[in-house]
Amino acid sequence: MMNSMEKPILDEDDFGAKGGSVVSAFDAFPKSKPQYVTRTSGGGKWTVAMSIISLILVWGEVARWWRGAESHNFAVEKGIGHDLQINLDMVVKMQCPNVHVNVQDAAGDRIVAAKRLHLDPTIWTQWADHKGVHKLGRDSHGRIVTNAGWKSLGYEEEGFGEEHVHDIVALGKKKAKWAKTPRLSGGYADSCRIYGSLDLNKVQGDFHITARGHGYREIGEHLDHSKFNFSHIISELSYGPFYPSLVNPLDRTVNVASANFHKFQYFLSVVPTIYSVNSRKIVTNQYAVTEQSKEVDERWVPGIFVKYDIEPILLSVHETRDGFFTFWVKIINVVSGVLVAGHWGFTLSDWVREVMGKRRRSSGGVGVLGNKHGYDE
Helix, strand or coil, rough: CCHHHHHHCCCCCCCCCCCHHHHHHHHHCCCCCCCCCCHHHHHHHHHHHHHHHHHHHHHHHHHHHHHHHEEEEEECCCCCCCCCEEEEEEEEEEHHHHHCCCCCCCCCEEEEEECEEEEEHHHHHHHHCCCCCCCCCCCCCCCEEECCCCCCCCCCCCCCCCCHHHHHHHHHCCCCCCCCCCCCCCCCEEEEEEEEEEECCCCCCEEEEEECCHHHHHCCCCHHHHCCCEEEEEEEEEEEECCCCCCCCCCCCCCCCCCCCCCEEEEEEEEEEEEEECCCEEEEEEEEEEEEEEEECCCCCCCCEEEEEEECCCEEEECCCCCHHHHHHHHHHHHHHHHHHHHHHHHHHHHHHHHHHHHHHHCCCCCCCCCCCCCCC
16 A cells, blocks of 8 residues: 555656767757647747747848848049930920920030931820820829830839839840830821930030020021910930939929910939949939929010039949848848747746736635635646
């Protein structure tokens, strides 16, 4: 009978791995046999929670790595620039023979731009409705998609709208050509599409569109004032190499003249800009613009006037991205941190639950054998 009350003899080797080499004594990851490991619902909940948190944090880290880090640096432009290219695609609601396009720069050169640009007859209603709203189409977000001034390159956005430098550099490398003017569908050509590129001096200048016989002293008949209409649509106005994938502030601009004598003025500050990712880069220009539009009397010259000034600073936008090894180290750190925090959270919650169980057992018992009131398994 006394033998039946003796404590069973437990073999400590049954609770762990068998003895091995001397190196096993330094094992920082002690192991237990599966039959001595208990799985609980609380541990399962913590595991699911840690898995979800790990996925969210890992996804955020991957997205951050893909975006890269952008740095913007301003410096005085050290290079000596001589030429500046202007890219224009505009529709003016006047017939082509009645439109004069000229450029006058600070060097004193005057360029008859109409001889270097393409002037195609077109119909205003092909580009805008009677309210002056662009009607060449809109994307799923309701934004205007003109596809004017360049050949479709297989993407919807015409744009500087790309948020990341690597997207801008990739799209800027694609070759583009000026698109053809829509065919006249038997209607009367009441407008003129002006498009093409101009190579000018890299100095301050004025680019203006006026009516025949107005603005400069020229031989020929002056255009009747009743035929003035400087309503216009700007599909492209950029400086530097022609990158149709980059959207500039005046792209997709629609301005309607309220009278025959109407003067549109645009004041541009052009900033040379370099976008670079690793060894790839594109050199272009950005600009800020201020607009003034008003009716004028016959003492003024109506038209569209673009005054541009070249800023003496250079903006460099560079994108960097961590190496693949560094990226994986960060992923491992994120997952490890979640596991450690989850382990401590589970241990703390288990300890709190155990303490609360002991208190209920100590306050719930009445000293009678077999009474389990207040005991929480």
